[in-house]
Amino acid sequence: GSLSRSLLPVGVTGRKLWSEAGRKKKNKRRRGGRKESPPVLLLATMPGRNKAKSTCSCPDLRPNGQDVGDGGRVVRVGSEGSLGNAGDPEIVKSPSDPKQYRYIKLQNGLQALLISDISNLEGKTGNTTDEEEEEEEDEDEDDDDDDDDDDDDEDSGAEIEDDDEEGFDEEDDFDDEERDHDDDLDTEDNELEELEARTEARKKTTEKQSAAALCVGVGSFADPDDLPGLAHFLEHNLGMLKYNLYQGFELFFNQKQKCLLFFRWAQFFIHPLMIRDAIDREVEAVDSEYQLARPSDANRKEMLFGSLARPGHPMGKFFWGKILKLRRNTHIGSSKKYFCLVVPIRKIHALTITWALPPQQQHYRVKPLHYISWLVGHEGKGSILSYLRKKCWALALFGGNGETGFEQNSTYSVFSISITLTDEGSEHFYEVAHTVFQYLKMLQKLGPEKRIFEEIQKIEDNEFHYQEQVLEVTFLLRVIAEALNQLVPHKANLVLLSGANEGKCDLKEKWFGTQYSVEDVENTWAELWQNNFELNPDLHLPAENKYIASDFTLKAFDCPETEYPVKIVKTPQGCLWYKKDSKFKIPKGNMPPPAKVVVLFDIFVNILTHNLAEPAYEADVAQLEYKLVAGEHGLIIRVKGFNHKLPLLFQLIIDYLAEFSSTPAVFAMITEQLKKTYFNILIKPETLAKDVRLLILEYARWSMIDKYRALMDGLSLDSLLSFVQEFKSQLFVEGLVQGNVTSTVSVTFFSFYSKLNFMPLEQEMPVQFQVVELPSGHHLCKVRALNKGDANSEVTVYYQSGTRSLREYTLMELLVMHMEEPCFDFLRTKQTLGYHVYPTCRNTSGILGFSVTVGTQATKYNSEIVDRKIEEFLASFEEKIENLTEEAFNTQVTALIKLKECEDTHLGEEVDRNWNEVVTQQYLFDRLAHEIEALKSFSKSDLASWFKAHRGPGSKMLSVHVVGYGKHEPEEDGAPSGEDSGACEGMQLLYLPTSPLLADSTIPITDIRAFTSTLNLLPFHKIVK
Structure with missing residues (x-):
C-alpha cells in the first residue's frame, strides 16, 4: 500500500447479451525463482563496444566503496568487515523502489549493474513498487505490429481459455447454483471475519524471482x-x-x-x-x-524498408535466416525521393512516413524523439489524429522510435509515423501526408515548448516516483530542434499499404516476397512540399492537461484490512468487491443472441471507444489508463492510474456511455474497419484453429466467420441505436475496486452508474458458455487455412476431462509441467516438426482438459503426420510417467509450489487474480493457497493413474487441423494455390477429407453444427473445491 495508484475494471451486460464477463489469461502457473540467494540482475557490455543505454545513469558513475581484487573480483566490505548490501548513493532511483543498485567495472573491462531485492524476505517487509504492467488484452488489429498471441502461450502450463485478437475475453463456465444470492449483512460480516483469520494464518514466507542478463x-x-x-x-x-x-x-x-x-x-x-x-x-x-514471420505485414514492411537502403548498409541485411544460403542483392538507393505502394497480407489501409535520422542514442538524457512523438501521437484537440478522425480518414496513429535494434543503433535512428486509414482515407493519402507535414512545420516554427516539455516531465516524474525508474530528462532546446528540423517532406519515405495496390506493384522483395512498386511523388504535391506551404489552422499544440495527478496522499483504511477482497455493496442491480490496493470492473448479460446482435455489440463498443478518444486522451497521457472490451457476455470497463484524478476519467466514460450517439459517417467507418478486423483474425492459422476448437466445444458460440458474414450482410445505424437502448435498459453491474482508495470512495465509484437509469435483469444469467460432452474416441476436424499464401499449419490434439475439482485441476497442472520439456525435446528438437510446440492445461468454461499444439508448415509436413507424432509423444510420455522416480516427482512438486508461492512483483498481478475470481463468479480469492495444499498431498501414483485414465479406452479426444498451403498438403480441385492467390474472400470453412494415415483411427467432423447438435451438454461448473 505504498503507492497511490488505483485500478478500476468494470463490466456491464444487458438483456440481449450472454452474461459472461471478459477475462484475460489469469491463473497461469506462477513463475518464480530461487530463494537461496538474493535476486541479482547483471547487465554488462563488453569493452570496445557501444554501451547499452540503461534507464539509470550508472555507466557514467565510478564504483563507490569498491575494491577490485585479483582476477577482477569486486569486494565490498561493511563497517565491521562483513559484506554490505548498501547501493551506490550516486545512482538515482525512485523513492518507492526498495531495491539496491551498484555499478562496478571489472579489471577485464566488463561493466555490470548489480540489483539486490531482498525486501519482504524471511518475514521482513519493505516498500513495494506499484508497477502496473499494461495488460495485452487489447489486441487492436489496426496496429501493424500486433502479433496476436492467443491463449496458447508455451510459457504457461496452466491456461484458462482466452478469446481472440480483438480483445474479447472468454472465461470458465461456472455453476450459478453455487452463487448464493441470499447473503445478508450478517453473512458478509462472517465472511470478513473468516478472511481476517485466513490472513493471520497464512504463511509469510514467499518466493522471489531472480534474473541475469x-x-x-x-x-x-x-x-x-x-x-x-x-x-x-x-x-x-x-x-x-x-x-x-x-x-x-x-x-x-x-x-x-x-x-x-x-x-x-x-x-x-x-x-x-x-x-x-x-x-x-x-x-x-x-x-x-x-x-x-513471412505472413506478418509488420515484418514484411521492415524488411522492405531495409532493402531500400543504400548498397552495403547493414540495415539491408536479411536477419531471419532460412535453409537456402542466399546472397544479398543490390538495393535501391535511398537518396531518390519516392514513395512505395505495397500489397499487404491483411485487409488494411495504412500510410507510414519514415525519416532516417542521425543516431540519437547519445541524447538519451534529452530524449528528443520522445518529445516529438508525444506531440505527433497526441489525440486531443488540435492533433493530427483528431483532425483526420473528423474527416473520417483515419482510425489510429502511432509515431516515434521503438528503440529496437533496427530502429535505433549506432548508424542511424528511425522516426516513423504510421496511420491506419479508412477506405476514404486511403483515397486521400496525399492529403493525409500533407496534414502530417503541416503539423510538423507548425512544431518547427514554434520551436520546442518548455511548457510541453515540463508537462511530459511531470508525468514521467510521477511514474518515476510510483512505478519503475525512468531517467531524469533535461530540456535542451538545441537537441530537440535539431531532430525536429530533420522531419521535412523531402527527407521522408512514404509507404502506402493497401489491398487496392493489387495489380499495381511490379516488384517483389527478395526474402518475404512482398509485392511493391516504387513511385515518384505526384508533381503537384512534390512542388507544394518543396515550397513554403501554408499551415493548417485546425492544428495546434495541446492545452494544459487537467488529468495530471498532484495529490499522492496514501489513504487511511476506513474498514478492517483484509488479505482478500470483500463484498461491500449488494443490490439487485449489481454488487461491488473492495480491497484497498487497486481496481474496478463490471460484467454480465443474457440469452444467446443471434450473430448480428453480437456484431452490433462489437460496433457499439468500437464507436464508444472512438467517441472517447479525443476527450479521454489527456487522461491517457497523464498515465490514467482505460480500456473498453466487448466481452462475449458483456461490456468490460477497466480504469487504472493515480487515484487523485481517476474519478474524473471514470465519470467521463459513464457520461459517454449514458449519452451514446453516432453519426452515419462514423458508423460506416467503424463497420468497414470491423470487417477488416474480423478478416485479419481469420487468416491466421493459430486463431482460426482456436475459433474452430471453441466452436466445437462451446454450445451456442458464434464463430468469427459467423460474425464476419453477419457484418457483410449489412447492418444499419438505426438497428445499432435500438440495440444500445435495449442493452442499457437492463443490466447487472459487478465491480472490484483495489488500490489507494477507501471503501467509502469505492462506493462513490459504484454510484456513477445511476446515470444509466437501468433496471435489474429479469433473470440471473450464467457467466459462461455451456460445453458439449465429447463422445469417446478420436474426433478429427480438418479445415483449410483461409490465407492461400500462408504455408503455416496448426495442429492441436485435445483431451477432454470434464467437470473436475480444484485438486484435479492442480494435478493436471503438475502433469503438464512434467510434460513441457519432453514435449519440446521430442516434437521440436528431435522431430523438428515446427517452431511453436507446447502442451497446455485447458480450463474451457469450467471444463477441464489438456492439449498439445504444434505449429508446422505444409511445405515440410502433412498435418496428419504431425498428429500421429503427437500421439507417439504421448505414448512415450505415459511410459516416462510410469517410470518416474520419487525424487524426480518430488522435485517437480516442490518447483511448482515455489512458483505458486512467488510473491506478486506488482499490484497488477494481484488485481488480475482477484478480478478473475469476481468476473467468473468463483470468489475463491485464496485459490493459490488451496492449490499449494493440494500439491502437498499428491503422490507419484496419482499422476500416473490420472494420465493413464485420460489416455486409455473411452478417452474423449479432439484433433483440430488448420492446414496451410504447400507441397505436403494436396490442393482441392479448382482451389487456387501459390503466394499470389490472396485470401479466401468468401470466408467459409472448407472441410478436408481424412487421408488413409488417420482414416481408420479417427472419426471425421465435416459439419460442426451437425456434429454438436447431437451431443449432450455438460452442466455449468465452477472449479472451486
Whole structure:
C-alpha cells in the first residue's frame, strides 16, 4: 500500500447479451525463482563496444566503496568487515523502489549493474513498487505490429481459455447454483471475519524471482553477406559442455547490434558447444521461425524498408535466416525521393512516413524523439489524429522510435509515423501526408515548448516516483530542434499499404516476397512540399492537461484490512468487491443472441471507444489508463492510474456511455474497419484453429466467420441505436475496486452508474458458455487455412476431462509441467516438426482438459503426420510417467509450489487474480493457497493413474487441423494455390477429407453444427473445491 495508484475494471451486460464477463489469461502457473540467494540482475557490455543505454545513469558513475581484487573480483566490505548490501548513493532511483543498485567495472573491462531485492524476505517487509504492467488484452488489429498471441502461450502450463485478437475475453463456465444470492449483512460480516483469520494464518514466507542478463555488442548487423541470418542461427545453437547442451540458459534474444542472453555465462565462454546434429535440427527451427514471420505485414514492411537502403548498409541485411544460403542483392538507393505502394497480407489501409535520422542514442538524457512523438501521437484537440478522425480518414496513429535494434543503433535512428486509414482515407493519402507535414512545420516554427516539455516531465516524474525508474530528462532546446528540423517532406519515405495496390506493384522483395512498386511523388504535391506551404489552422499544440495527478496522499483504511477482497455493496442491480490496493470492473448479460446482435455489440463498443478518444486522451497521457472490451457476455470497463484524478476519467466514460450517439459517417467507418478486423483474425492459422476448437466445444458460440458474414450482410445505424437502448435498459453491474482508495470512495465509484437509469435483469444469467460432452474416441476436424499464401499449419490434439475439482485441476497442472520439456525435446528438437510446440492445461468454461499444439508448415509436413507424432509423444510420455522416480516427482512438486508461492512483483498481478475470481463468479480469492495444499498431498501414483485414465479406452479426444498451403498438403480441385492467390474472400470453412494415415483411427467432423447438435451438454461448473 505504498503507492497511490488505483485500478478500476468494470463490466456491464444487458438483456440481449450472454452474461459472461471478459477475462484475460489469469491463473497461469506462477513463475518464480530461487530463494537461496538474493535476486541479482547483471547487465554488462563488453569493452570496445557501444554501451547499452540503461534507464539509470550508472555507466557514467565510478564504483563507490569498491575494491577490485585479483582476477577482477569486486569486494565490498561493511563497517565491521562483513559484506554490505548498501547501493551506490550516486545512482538515482525512485523513492518507492526498495531495491539496491551498484555499478562496478571489472579489471577485464566488463561493466555490470548489480540489483539486490531482498525486501519482504524471511518475514521482513519493505516498500513495494506499484508497477502496473499494461495488460495485452487489447489486441487492436489496426496496429501493424500486433502479433496476436492467443491463449496458447508455451510459457504457461496452466491456461484458462482466452478469446481472440480483438480483445474479447472468454472465461470458465461456472455453476450459478453455487452463487448464493441470499447473503445478508450478517453473512458478509462472517465472511470478513473468516478472511481476517485466513490472513493471520497464512504463511509469510514467499518466493522471489531472480534474473541475469548479458549484453554483447555484436548481432545481426555483423552477419557475413554470404551467410544471412547467422546471428539468429547461432541463437538457436547456444550451449555449453557442463550444462548438457541447450539446457543451461533460459532465453537468448538477438538484436541488430547487441545480443541479450540469459544463461550461465561462465561455462558458455569456457566451453561453448556446436554439435552437428543440433545444427541440422536448428537450421529447420530457424527456417520455421522465418516461415511463421513471412505472413506478418509488420515484418514484411521492415524488411522492405531495409532493402531500400543504400548498397552495403547493414540495415539491408536479411536477419531471419532460412535453409537456402542466399546472397544479398543490390538495393535501391535511398537518396531518390519516392514513395512505395505495397500489397499487404491483411485487409488494411495504412500510410507510414519514415525519416532516417542521425543516431540519437547519445541524447538519451534529452530524449528528443520522445518529445516529438508525444506531440505527433497526441489525440486531443488540435492533433493530427483528431483532425483526420473528423474527416473520417483515419482510425489510429502511432509515431516515434521503438528503440529496437533496427530502429535505433549506432548508424542511424528511425522516426516513423504510421496511420491506419479508412477506405476514404486511403483515397486521400496525399492529403493525409500533407496534414502530417503541416503539423510538423507548425512544431518547427514554434520551436520546442518548455511548457510541453515540463508537462511530459511531470508525468514521467510521477511514474518515476510510483512505478519503475525512468531517467531524469533535461530540456535542451538545441537537441530537440535539431531532430525536429530533420522531419521535412523531402527527407521522408512514404509507404502506402493497401489491398487496392493489387495489380499495381511490379516488384517483389527478395526474402518475404512482398509485392511493391516504387513511385515518384505526384508533381503537384512534390512542388507544394518543396515550397513554403501554408499551415493548417485546425492544428495546434495541446492545452494544459487537467488529468495530471498532484495529490499522492496514501489513504487511511476506513474498514478492517483484509488479505482478500470483500463484498461491500449488494443490490439487485449489481454488487461491488473492495480491497484497498487497486481496481474496478463490471460484467454480465443474457440469452444467446443471434450473430448480428453480437456484431452490433462489437460496433457499439468500437464507436464508444472512438467517441472517447479525443476527450479521454489527456487522461491517457497523464498515465490514467482505460480500456473498453466487448466481452462475449458483456461490456468490460477497466480504469487504472493515480487515484487523485481517476474519478474524473471514470465519470467521463459513464457520461459517454449514458449519452451514446453516432453519426452515419462514423458508423460506416467503424463497420468497414470491423470487417477488416474480423478478416485479419481469420487468416491466421493459430486463431482460426482456436475459433474452430471453441466452436466445437462451446454450445451456442458464434464463430468469427459467423460474425464476419453477419457484418457483410449489412447492418444499419438505426438497428445499432435500438440495440444500445435495449442493452442499457437492463443490466447487472459487478465491480472490484483495489488500490489507494477507501471503501467509502469505492462506493462513490459504484454510484456513477445511476446515470444509466437501468433496471435489474429479469433473470440471473450464467457467466459462461455451456460445453458439449465429447463422445469417446478420436474426433478429427480438418479445415483449410483461409490465407492461400500462408504455408503455416496448426495442429492441436485435445483431451477432454470434464467437470473436475480444484485438486484435479492442480494435478493436471503438475502433469503438464512434467510434460513441457519432453514435449519440446521430442516434437521440436528431435522431430523438428515446427517452431511453436507446447502442451497446455485447458480450463474451457469450467471444463477441464489438456492439449498439445504444434505449429508446422505444409511445405515440410502433412498435418496428419504431425498428429500421429503427437500421439507417439504421448505414448512415450505415459511410459516416462510410469517410470518416474520419487525424487524426480518430488522435485517437480516442490518447483511448482515455489512458483505458486512467488510473491506478486506488482499490484497488477494481484488485481488480475482477484478480478478473475469476481468476473467468473468463483470468489475463491485464496485459490493459490488451496492449490499449494493440494500439491502437498499428491503422490507419484496419482499422476500416473490420472494420465493413464485420460489416455486409455473411452478417452474423449479432439484433433483440430488448420492446414496451410504447400507441397505436403494436396490442393482441392479448382482451389487456387501459390503466394499470389490472396485470401479466401468468401470466408467459409472448407472441410478436408481424412487421408488413409488417420482414416481408420479417427472419426471425421465435416459439419460442426451437425456434429454438436447431437451431443449432450455438460452442466455449468465452477472449479472451486
